[in-house]
Amino acid sequence: MSVTDLDQPAAPTVDAEEARRARSRRIEKTARWLLPLLVMALMIWIWDRIVVWNEIPHFILPSPARVWGSLTGDWAILWDSALLTGRITLMALAIAVVGGAGLAILFNQNKMVELSLYPYAVILQVTPVVAIAPLIFIYVESKTVGMLMCAWIVAFFPVLSSTTLGLNSVDHNLRDLFRIYGATRWQRLWMLQLPSALPYFLGGLKIAGGLSLIGAVVAELVAGTGGVGTGLAFRIQEAGYRLNIARMFAALAIVAAMGVFIFAALSLLSHMLLRKWHESAIKRET
Amino acid sequence: MAQIAPFAERYELMRVNAVDKVFPGNVQALRAMSLTVREGDFISLLGPSGCGKSTALRLIAGLSEPTSGRIEWSKPRAQGDLGVVFQEPTLMPWATVAQNVYLPFRLEGKTYASVKDEILEALKLVGLDKFQNAYPRELSGGMKMRVSIARAMVTQPKLILMDEPFAALDEITRFKLNNDLLDMQARIGCTVIFVTHSVFESVFLSDRIVVMAARPGRVIEELHVDEPYPRGEMFRTSPEYAAHCRAASQALEQAMEAAA
Numbered sequence: 390m391s392v393t394d395l396d397q398p399a400a401p402t403v404d405a406e407e408a409r410r411a412r413s414r415r416i417e418k419t420a421r422w423l424l425p426l427l428v429m430a431l432m433i434w435i436w437d438r439i440v441v442w443n444e445i446p447h448f449i450l451p452s453p454a455r456v457w458g459s460l461t462g463d464w465a466i467l468w469d470s471a472l473l474t475g476r477i478t479l480m481a482l483a484i485a486v487v488g489g490a491g492l493a494i495l496f497n498q499n500k501m502v503e504l505s506l507y508p509y510a511v512i513l514q515v516t517p518v519v520a521i522a523p524l525i526f527i528y529v530e531s532k533t534v535g536m537l538m539c540a541w542i543v544a545f546f547p548v549l550s551s552t553t554l555g556l557n558s559v560d561h562n563l564r565d566l567f568r569i570y571g572a573t574r575w576q577r578l579w580m581l582q583l584p585s586a587l588p589y590f591l592g593g594l595k596i597a598g599g600l601s602l603i604g605a606v607v608a609e610l611v612a613g614t615g616g617v618g619t620g621l622a623f624r625i626q627e628a629g630y631r632l633n634i635a636r637m638f639a640a641l642a643i644v645a646a647m648g649v650f651i652f653a654a655l656s657l658l659s660h661m662l663l664r665k666w667h668e669s670a671i672k673r674e675t
Numbered sequence: 676m677a678q679i680a681p682f683a684e685r686y687e688l689m690r691v692n693a694v695d696k697v698f699p700g701n702v703q704a705l706r707a708m709s710l711t712v713r714e715g716d717f718i719s720l721l722g723p724s725g726c727g728k729s730t731a732l733r734l735i736a737g738l739s740e741p742t743s744g745r746i747e748w749s750k751p752r753a754q755g756d757l758g759v760v761f762q763e764p765t766l767m768p769w770a771t772v773a774q775n776v777y778l779p780f781r782l783e784g785k786t787y788a789s790v791k792d793e794i795l796e797a798l799k800l801v802g803l804d805k806f807q808n809a810y811p812r813e814l815s816g817g818m819k820m821r822v823s824i825a826r827a828m829v830t831q832p833k834l835i836l837m838d839e840p841f842a843a844l845d846e847i848t849r850f851k852l853n854n855d856l857l858d859m860q861a862r863i864g865c866t867v868i869f870v871t872h873s874v875f876e877s878v879f880l881s882d883r884i885v886v887m888a889a890r891p892g893r894v895i896e897e898l899h900v901d902e903p904y905p906r907g908e909m910f911r912t913s914p915e916y917a918a919h920c921r922a923a924s925q926a927l928e929q930a931m932e933a934a935a
Contacts, residue, residue: 584767
C-alpha cells in the first residue's frame with residue numbers, strides 16, 4: 390500500500406493489477422459454491438436421462454424425481470430414523486472425544502500406562518469394526534449400548550493419536566520456561582500442553598465426526614431388526630428387501646447430508662476456537 | 676527499584692565453580708568454567724558457535740546439571756528471581772500480550788488482578804502498553820522480542836539470562852533494543868548474563884566480556900569495559916568504543932585459533 394505513494398507513475402498499473410486481483414477473488418468466491426452445484430445438477434440430469442432413455446424399471450434404478458418423491462413422501466419415517474442414527478452418532482462422538490482425549494492425557498502423564506495400553510488401542514483400531522460388531526451384539530444386551538460401542542471403537546482413535554501428537558508438540562523453549570518458573574505438572578498440562586494440543590485435537594475431532602457416523606451405520610446394519618433397530622441404515626436394509634430402491638437412495642442421501650452437517654459443524658467449531666491465534670485459521674492479506 | 680552499585684562495591688550473586696559439562700557420546704561442551712557474577716553486572720559470554728555459551732546459560736538456569744563442579748548461589752533462589760529470554764520470542768500464541776507477560780505470576784499462583792499494575796508497568800517499559808490485547812502473530816519480530824523481555828522483567832528478577840535474543844533481528848531494530856535494554860536494566864537494577872556472537876553488541880552492553888573458545892568450550896579471557904553507563908549512541912561512535920571492540924576482536928581471534 391505504501392509503495393504507491395513512492396512510485397506515482399506506476400500507481401495506475403498497480404490499481405489495475407489490484408482491480409484484476411479483486412475481480413478474480415470475487416469470481417473464485419462465487420465459483421466455490423456455484424461449481425459444485427452445477428456438477429450436481431449435471432449428474433442428476435444425466436442420471437435422469439439414463440433412466441428415461443433406457444427405460445430402466447424403478448425397482449432397478451429409480452429416476453431422481455422418484456427418489457425425491459420418496460424423500461418427501463416417506464419423510465416422517467425417514468426423519469425418525471435419522472434422529473435415531475444421529476443420536477447414536479453424536480453420543481458415540483461425545484464418548485470418543487472424552488475417551489480419546491482422556492486416554493491421550495493419561496498416556497502423556499504416565500508412560501507406564503501408555504506402554505501397557507497403546508498396543509491394544511492400535512489393535513482395536515486396525516481390526517475392522519464390521520468384524521467386531523457381531524461379537525459385541527452377542528454379549529451386550531442393549532442394542533443402544535452395543536451400537537455406541539461400535540461407533541466408539543472406530544471414532545476414538547483419531548482423537549487419541551492426534552491429541553497425543555499435540556501434547557508432545559510443545560515448543561521446547563516454552564517447556565524450559567515453565568521449568569525455570571517452577572511450574573507443576575498440572576500447570577504445564579493445563580496452561581501449556583492442552584492449548585498446544587488444541588489444533589491437533591480439533592483435526593482429530595473432524596475425522597472422528599465422520600467415523601462415528603460410519604460406526605453407527607455399520608452397527609445398525611449388524612444389529613439388524615428388533616429393539617431399537619429403526620435407524621437409517623436399518624431403513625436402507627429394509628427398503629432393499631422390499632425392492633423399494635427409491636427409498637434406499639433417499640435414506641442414503643440423508644446419511645450423506647448428516648455426514649456433511651457434522652463435518653461443517655466441527656469445522657466451524659475449529660475455526661471459532663483457533664481464529665484468533667492459529668496459523669490454519671488466519672487469512673493472509675495477499 | 677534497586678540502584679546499580681559501583682563496580683567495586685557489588686555483592687556476589689552467584690558463582691560458576693569449575694564446571695564441566697560432558698554430553699552423551701563424550702562430547703565435552705564445557706571444561707573447567709569458572710565465573711563469579713555480582714549484583715548489577717552486565718556480563719556477555721562472547722564466542723563462536725559451539726563454545727558452550729548456551730550450555731553455560733542452561734546450567735545457570737538450572738535446566739541441566741553440571742557433570743562436575745557446582746553452580747552456587749549466595750542466597751537461596753525464589754521462583755521469580757530468574758528471568759530468561761531465548762533467541763526466539765517464545766510466546767504462547769494462544770494468549771494475548773498481557774497474558775504472556777502475566778505467565779510468571781500465573782505460575783506462582785497470583786491472580787491477574789493482583790499483578791495488573793506490574794504487567795502494565797513492564798509493558799510500558801518495553802513500549803508496548805498499547806498492544807496488551809494483541810496476539811503475538813499481530814506483532815513484528817522486534818515487538819515480539821520486547822514482549823519476551825517484558826515477561827522476563829515483570830517479576831523484577833535478580834538475574835536475567837539472555838541467549839542471543841537479538842540475533843534474528845535486523846541491525847536497526849537490534850541497536851534500538853540494545854539501547855532500550857540498558858535503560859531497562861538500569862531501571863530495574865538487575866544483573867544480566869547475555870550470550871552473543873557479536874563483538875559490537877557485547878562491547879556496547881556489558882561491563883565484563885567473557886570470551887570463550889570451542890572444542891572443548893572454555894573461557895579464554897575476561898575483558899572489562901570500564902566505560903560509564905548510561906551508554907547511548909555517543910558511546911557507539913566514540914574512540915573508546917572502537918578500542919574495546921578491537922580488544923574484544925583480538926581476544927575472539929585468539930579463541931578461534933585456540934579451537935583450531
